[in-house]
Amino acid sequence: xxxxxxxxxxxxxxxxxxxxxxxxxxxxxxxxxxxxxxxxxxxxxxxxxxxxxxxxxxxxxxxxxxxxxxxxxxxxxxxxxxxxxxxxxxxxxxxxxxxxxxxxxxxxxxxxxxxxxxxxxxxxxxxxxxxxxxxxxxxxxxxxxxxxxxxxxxxxxxxxxxxxxxxxxxxxxxxxxxxxxxxxxxxxxxxxxxxxxxxxxxxxxxxxxxxxxxxxxxxxxxxxxxxxxxxxxxxxxxxxxxxxxxxxxxxxxxxxxxxxxxxxxxxxxxxxxxxxxxxxxxxxxxxxxxxxxxxxxxxxxxxxxxxxxxxxxxxxxxxxxxxxxxxxxxxxxxxxxxxxxxxxxx
Amino acid sequence: xxxxxxxxxxxxxxxxxxxxxxxxxxxxxxxxxxxxxxxxxxxxxxxxxxxxxxxxxxxxxxxxxxxxxxxxxxxxxxxxxxxxxxxxxxxxxxxxxxxxxxxxxxxxxxxxxxxxxxxxxxxxxxxxxxxxxxxxxxxxxxxxxxxxxxxxxxxxxxxxxxxxxxxxxxxxxxxxxxxxxxxxxxxxxxxxxxxxxxxxxxxxxxxxxxxxxxxxxxxxxxxxxxxxxxxxxxxxxxxxxxxxxxxxxxxxxxxxxxxxxxxxxxxxxxxxxxxxxxxxxxxxxxxxxxxxxxxxxxxxxxxxxxxxxxxxxxxxxxxxxxxxxxxxxxxxxxxxxxxxxxxxxxxxxxxxxxxxxxxxxxxxxxxxxxxxxxxxxxxxxxxxxxxxxxxxxxxxxxxxx
Numbered sequence: 001x002x003x004x005x006x007x008x009x010x011x012x013x014x015x016x017x018x019x020x021x022x023x024x025x026x027x028x029x030x031x032x033x034x035x036x037x038x039x040x041x042x043x044x045x046x047x048x049x050x051x052x053x054x055x056x057x058x059x060x061x062x063x064x065x066x067x068x069x070x071x072x073x074x075x076x077x078x079x080x081x082x083x084x085x086x087x088x089x090x091x092x093x094x095x096x097x098x099x100x101x102x103x104x105x106x107x108x109x110x111x112x113x114x115x116x117x118x119x120x121x122x123x124x125x126x127x128x129x130x131x132x133x134x135x136x137x138x139x140x141x142x143x144x145x146x147x148x149x150x151x152x153x154x155x156x157x158x159x160x161x162x163x164x165x166x167x168x169x170x171x172x173x174x175x176x177x178x179x180x181x182x183x184x185x186x187x188x189x190x191x192x193x194x195x196x197x198x199x200x201x202x203x204x205x206x207x208x209x210x211x212x213x214x215x216x217x218x219x220x221x222x223x224x225x226x227x228x229x230x231x232x233x234x235x236x237x238x239x240x241x242x243x244x245x246x247x248x249x250x251x252x253x254x255x256x257x258x259x260x261x262x263x264x265x266x267x268x269x270x271x272x273x274x275x276x277x278x279x280x281x282x283x284x285x286x287x288x289x290x291x292x293x294x295x296x297x298x299x300x301x302x303x304x305x306x307x308x309x310x311x312x313x314x315x316x317x318x319x320x321x322x323x324x325x326x327x328x329x330x331x332x333x334x335x336x337x338x339x340x341x342x343x344x345x346x
Numbered sequence: 347x348x349x350x351x352x353x354x355x356x357x358x359x360x361x362x363x364x365x366x367x368x369x370x371x372x373x374x375x376x377x378x379x380x381x382x383x384x385x386x387x388x389x390x391x392x393x394x395x396x397x398x399x400x401x402x403x404x405x406x407x408x409x410x411x412x413x414x415x416x417x418x419x420x421x422x423x424x425x426x427x428x429x430x431x432x433x434x435x436x437x438x439x440x441x442x443x444x445x446x447x448x449x450x451x452x453x454x455x456x457x458x459x460x461x462x463x464x465x466x467x468x469x470x471x472x473x474x475x476x477x478x479x480x481x482x483x484x485x486x487x488x489x490x491x492x493x494x495x496x497x498x499x500x501x502x503x504x505x506x507x508x509x510x511x512x513x514x515x516x517x518x519x520x521x522x523x524x525x526x527x528x529x530x531x532x533x534x535x536x537x538x539x540x541x542x543x544x545x546x547x548x549x550x551x552x553x554x555x556x557x558x559x560x561x562x563x564x565x566x567x568x569x570x571x572x573x574x575x576x577x578x579x580x581x582x583x584x585x586x587x588x589x590x591x592x593x594x595x596x597x598x599x600x601x602x603x604x605x606x607x608x609x610x611x612x613x614x615x616x617x618x619x620x621x622x623x624x625x626x627x628x629x630x631x632x633x634x635x636x637x638x639x640x641x642x643x644x645x646x647x648x649x650x651x652x653x654x655x656x657x658x659x660x661x662x663x664x665x666x667x668x669x670x671x672x673x674x675x676x677x678x679x680x681x682x683x684x685x686x687x688x689x690x691x692x693x694x695x696x697x698x699x700x701x702x703x704x705x706x707x708x709x710x711x712x713x714x715x716x717x718x719x720x721x722x723x724x725x726x727x728x729x730x731x732x733x734x735x736x737x738x739x740x741x742x743x744x745x746x747x
Contacts, residue, residue: 069371070373167367171362174390178390230383233386248392
């Protein structure tokens with residue numbers, strides 16, 4: 001298709017929306033009538049966006065996510081059509097128009113999302129003042145007041161139409177708030193600095209006795225599927241309720257409870273196996289864990305272990321075996337939670 | 347936002363949002379889950395985004411104009427009560443269905459009961475209004491007639507002033523007797539059901555137990571409703587004021603009709619004989635000699651005034667003797683040469699209401715010919731006396747079998 005190649009020749013955003021020659025081959029199967037139909041349906045003409053621009057935006061979104069397929073997979077025409085139809089095209093067009101500075105688009109954006117964004121910021125921060133500050137700062141960022149290399153930058157450019165624009169705004173607000181908190185929660189006033197900095201009595205903990213156990217726990221957790229790991233982390237570390245977890249992953253609370261129990265049993269069995277593999281007898285391994293597998297949560301700092309178990313995610317922070325005994329008996333150790341009791345409470 | 351850094355370490359905002367909105371394909375969702383299992387920051391972002399998706403509704407509602415609260419469906423509060431309510435509704439429904447199922451059976455029984463006398467009452471359909479009073483209660487007394495039968499009868503009942511449809515429809519089958527006009531015709535129709543129609547239609551059953559039962563049943567029904575005089579009045583045997591002259595004009599016809607009336611109202615012991623009498627009367631009515639006899643009788647009885655000044659209620663003539671009964675029950679005799687009425691002293695009980703000459707065939711066939719009485723007299727109790735000469739009367743006895 002000739003017009004697609006022209007689109008490739010004039011990328012909107014060189015960094016993110018340029019189409020490589022290899023990627024152009026992937027769009028050969030896209031039928032022009034589909035773009036024409038999408039162009040008609042989404043009412044893009046109201047924001048002054050041309051047809052070529054619209055096609056480029058769609059292709060950039062498709063190629064960024066490879067039509068929702070694994071990287072390197074070639075999308076069939078049916079898969080391409082399904083991907084395009086799953087996009088929130090009106091939101092995508094509005095976001096692009098706002099990113100390009102269309103005043104009418106901004107008015108419409110403020111009318112649609114202005115109040116909701118403020119409420120979302122207040123809900124995320126838990127404080128009205130902080131929430132309004134967060135929302136105002138985010139407005140300024142969205143409007144493109146920040147520049148980089150002399151070029152106006154707008155976060156709305158990164159929106160590709162997967163999921164609603166309002167959800168994207170909320171998630172972005174949440175990211176801003178979490179990042180700000182993680183940067184600032186260590187900051188304390190100077191008046192309190194001396195008290196905090198004053199050295200206290202160090203807790204003498206056995207260092208080497210838990211090293212095999214920490215390694216065994218890490219291996220046991222990693223051996224679990226991703227969703228089970230997420231369930232354990234969300235329930236035992238983040239202390240989310242079964243209802244919150246269930247609504248997040250889209251299953252019933254009973255399913256979350258059942259899968260949590262199954263994952264806990266599997267972790268315990270794998271932990272025993274790992275300990276025996278490290279040289280312990282079965283009896284010694286059971287004594288190390290105790291008879292109740294939930295003692296594992298009490299005796300080990302799973303939170304820190306899980307936080308630092310993915311070196312790729314946190315390259316700047318890696319766990320060492322010496323850190324584990326340090327937090328083996330934390331003061332705010334996780335309570336001995338039972339999924340069933342939580343379910344009953346929820 | 348540093349997108350490059352974010353994409354290297356954490357999933358981008360759009361992917362996290364798509365994860366919250368369940369809009370990710372399976373493979374990408376698995377990748378996000380694997381990352382979030384070890385990334386508390388992304389889990390926190392996802393939790394907050396999800397919480398903000400629910401939270402903003404509250405301030406929005408607070409600032410919005412007082413919108414009415416969403417109404418819960420009124421059945422929502424019945425969640426717990428649904429089970430007993432459904433069970434109760436099921437029971438009520440079953441009871442209603444059971445009642446409705448049983449009701450037609452009871453109605454069917456009620457309809458079947460009156461259908462037993464229906465064959466007797468069926469011929470009474472084309473009756474005038476006056477005769478309805480005599481016949482209808484008799485049929486209704488034991489058991490009410492079914493509605494559908496009543497509905498069939500009602501449209502066929504003519505108004506009082508209208509001519510009886512029986513004279514038009516059934517005169518052919520009745521022969522010359524049915525051609526009588528006025529009182530005679532209606533009286534015949536009033537008594538017709540039992541003797542007139544049943545006898546010719548079921549000649550083989552005459553004298554049998556079935557016929558006796560039918561007559562007995564009919565008698566019982568009729569006697570329960572009316573006194574004998576009323577019965578005779580309604581049947582036309584006793585003439586009343588205005589139609590006495592017509593009654594006299596149709597005297598001969600009335601004599602024949604009274605056989606039917608007697609047959610209908612006679613005691614059970616004489617049913618067989620009366621039935622035979624009715625049969626013979628019908629045979630006589632259909633004979634060729636009857637029109638001449640009727641003409642003579644009509645001419646002679648047209649204006650018969652008795653010595654007490656009253657018109658004769660019933661007149662019978664045989665072998666030169668004529669016997670008449672006035673409305674008061676007095677009986678007079680006149681013999682051919684004398685040409686003068688002689689009062690006959692009552693030798694019977696009650697009041698004489700009818701006198702008639704016995705048919706020739708009856709006198710010569712059934713009863714022994716030489717000693718056969720010429721006349722018979724019927725009182726208001728429907729008892730019969732017979733006389734050989736018109737002067738001496740004896741109670742009638744059943745003929746020897």
